[in-house]
Amino acid sequence: MDKARKPLEPDLRVSVAGVEFKNPVTVCSGTFGSGMEYSEFIDLSRLGAVTTKGVANVPWAGNPTPRVCEVTGGMLNAIGLQNPGIETFCERDIPFLKQYDTKIIVNVCGHTEEEYLAVVERLRDEPVDLLEINISCPNVKEGGIAFGQDPKAVEAITAAVKKKAKQPVIMKLSPNVTDITETARAAEAGGADALSLINTLTGMKIDINRRTFVLANRTGGMSGPAIKPVAVRMVYQTAQAVGIPIIGMGGIASAEDAVEFILAGATAVAVGTANFVDPYITGEVVDGIRNYMIRYGVSSVRELIGAVH
Amino acid sequence: MAKYRIPAVVVRQAQLAPGIFDLRLFAPEIAKEACPGQFVNVWVNDRAKLLPRPISLCGIDRANGVLRLVYRVTGERSGSVEYVSYDRGAEKNEYRITGETTGTEELMTYGRGVRLMVLGPLGNGFPTDLEDCCVIGGGIGIPPLLETLKHLKGNTCAVLGYRNSGMFLNEEFEKAAGRVIIATEDGSFGTKGTVIDALEAEAYVPKAILSCGPKPMLRALKAWAAERDIPLWVSMEERMACGVGACLGCVTESAEADGHSKVKNKRVCKDGPVFRAEEVVL
Numbered sequence: 001m002d003k004a005r006k007p008l009e010p011d012l013r014v015s016v017a018g019v020e021f022k023n024p025v026t027v028c029s030g031t032f033g034s035g036m037e038y039s040e041f042i043d044l045s046r047l048g049a050v051t052t053k054g055v056a057n058v059p060w061a062g063n064p065t066p067r068v069c070e071v072t073g074g075m076l077n078a079i080g081l082q083n084p085g086i087e088t089f090c091e092r093d094i095p096f097l098k099q100y101d102t103k104i105i106v107n108v109c110g111h112t113e114e115e116y117l118a119v120v121e122r123l124r125d126e127p128v129d130l131l132e133i134n135i136s137c138p139n140v141k142e143g144g145i146a147f148g149q150d151p152k153a154v155e156a157i158t159a160a161v162k163k164k165a166k167q168p169v170i171m172k173l174s175p176n177v178t179d180i181t182e183t184a185r186a187a188e189a190g191g192a193d194a195l196s197l198i199n200t201l202t203g204m205k206i207d208i209n210r211r212t213f214v215l216a217n218r219t220g221g222m223s224g225p226a227i228k229p230v231a232v233r234m235v236y237q238t239a240q241a242v243g244i245p246i247i248g249m250g251g252i253a254s255a256e257d258a259v260e261f262i263l264a265g266a267t268a269v270a271v272g273t274a275n276f277v278d279p280y281i282t283g284e285v286v287d288g289i290r291n292y293m294i295r296y297g298v299s300s301v302r303e304l305i306g307a308v309h
Numbered sequence: 310m311a312k313y314r315i316p317a318v319v320v321r322q323a324q325l326a327p328g329i330f331d332l333r334l335f336a337p338e339i340a341k342e343a344c345p346g347q348f349v350n351v352w353v354n355d356r357a358k359l360l361p362r363p364i365s366l367c368g369i370d371r372a373n374g375v376l377r378l379v380y381r382v383t384g385e386r387s388g389s390v391e392y393v394s395y396d397r398g399a400e401k402n403e404y405r406i407t408g409e410t411t412g413t414e415e416l417m418t419y420g421r422g423v424r425l426m427v428l429g430p431l432g433n434g435f436p437t438d439l440e441d442c443c444v445i446g447g448g449i450g451i452p453p454l455l456e457t458l459k460h461l462k463g464n465t466c467a468v469l470g471y472r473n474s475g476m477f478l479n480e481e482f483e484k485a486a487g488r489v490i491i492a493t494e495d496g497s498f499g500t501k502g503t504v505i506d507a508l509e510a511e512a513y514v515p516k517a518i519l520s521c522g523p524k525p526m527l528r529a530l531k532a533w534a535a536e537r538d539i540p541l542w543v544s545m546e547e548r549m550a551c552g553v554g555a556c557l558g559c560v561t562e563s564a565e566a567d568g569h570s571k572v573k574n575k576r577v578c579k580d581g582p583v584f585r586a587e588e589v590v591l
Contacts, residue, residue, distance in 0.1 A: 030556070031551075031555065031556065032555055033554070033555040033556075037551070037553045037554045037555040037579070038553070038555060040311075040312060040553075041312070041314075053557075059566075059570070059571040059572045060572070061572040061573065061574060062557065062560070062572075062574065065547055065548065065558075065559070065560060065561070066547070066548040067548070067557070067558045067559075067560070068360075068548050068549070068550045068556065068558035068559075069548060070358065070359060070360045070412075072357045072358075073357045073359065074359060075359055075360055075550060077550070077556070077558060079556070079557050079558065082557045082560070082570065082572065082574060084569070084570055084571035084572070085571055088571050224359050225356075225359070273359065273550075275551065275555070276359075276360060276361075276550045276551040276552075276555075276556060277352070277359055277360070277361075278314065278426075279314060279428070279551075279553065280314065
């Protein structure tokens, strides 16, 4: 064989807050459980990281149903952060994920600062790699978005979490703000090691036959391909404004979408709603990024980060 | 039980009653694994319609690799759909609807040869090791009971509730069940009223019941069966997204804290759709 013609194996490794991912692909919190349901379809070891469904200090029952509905090119959800609580999570979900050769990002939710900190402290000695702090859920009244829309509150909760956390901290930002670079800078000022964006866009669907709201919660978070251009723009703006790495997400349904986010400035990318459309999609995104790199002779995916010009 | 997401091919499609369609899909991998009472997720070929339609299995033909789905078309236009022939090859028929349509309005236009993505089999299915069991279905809850009935032993009975004489599948139930009792809301056929009215009119008390239908029917049936100490299974419906238990969109309230969720919520798609009536709050 002619060795010279063999293409170089592209290097997909990226580093998020000092944690090395074998490739830049993870999943959006809440779209993948703790990976158990999707492990039937995809080997979780193929992912750079698994990001878990948000977990609180105690079990949360979530919102009444209907919790989900379809909109053109996307969907709305108002699950309300149903979760089994941190104890069950530590006993069941972490050991499950440790069977795989992937990084673990635990998404943390709470109603109050104390609740967030209780989870962060409980995770101190658990074998997880990163914490993602959800200050942007549009579907719970207290907590979540209450912390995520005011730059001062973002800085304060970030600093409080940083003080207690053993693992690097990712702050997950809301797109439901006038200027996302303000909350991004606030998180950076509070000591955040990385940012995740975007969470869902608040939306509403009305059933005109019944003249009622489709979702029991009336509003829900919009996700899916329809929000991707908004997300790409926000990742680009944020990458210009801060110096910490970004995990880009919002409507990623293919490797091409993922490359767009990386070019806009994301170090890693997360696949969310697309998991519901195709349970094999995460593996295809990994393969597709590699193929893109071979096609364009890119030796390291790190060369692509923010490479739009 | 393995799940597959595969391109299935429409074998044929026909209309059974106003708004009720009968779709046969060639999907051998799924047919091989499927059990009665399970469902599949069906994607239409309009990529703006992101989410699949969860549709129960009315028939499982393992030998030929064919799944039968009988579903109701929802949306503005469903009431005005008249009978059309769907066996004209791989093209969509001339009744193609333009503008914003529902997923089932799109699905009903697929004739033989159209390919579409299907994920399944999903959910747990009905128990079939019961003897002298009765299946009770209401409206679009009737189809999964046909395949289920074929797996039951001993004397079987089917109680079917329809809105009016626009009935569907009743002739096939006549062939498969020892006995068929019909109720219509408007009294145009069988007993006037509900499936419970029909059971009482016939003075029939089953030994066990497998049921699927609208929530008010299941609620009434639960009370009726509890009074008579009859074991009852119910198949539930809820708006779903993932279909595999990950998104927590389709939960239903459970009597006890669920082992997986640690709260009083069970996932219809994964823990169900079939539950013992005592497990769930109806």
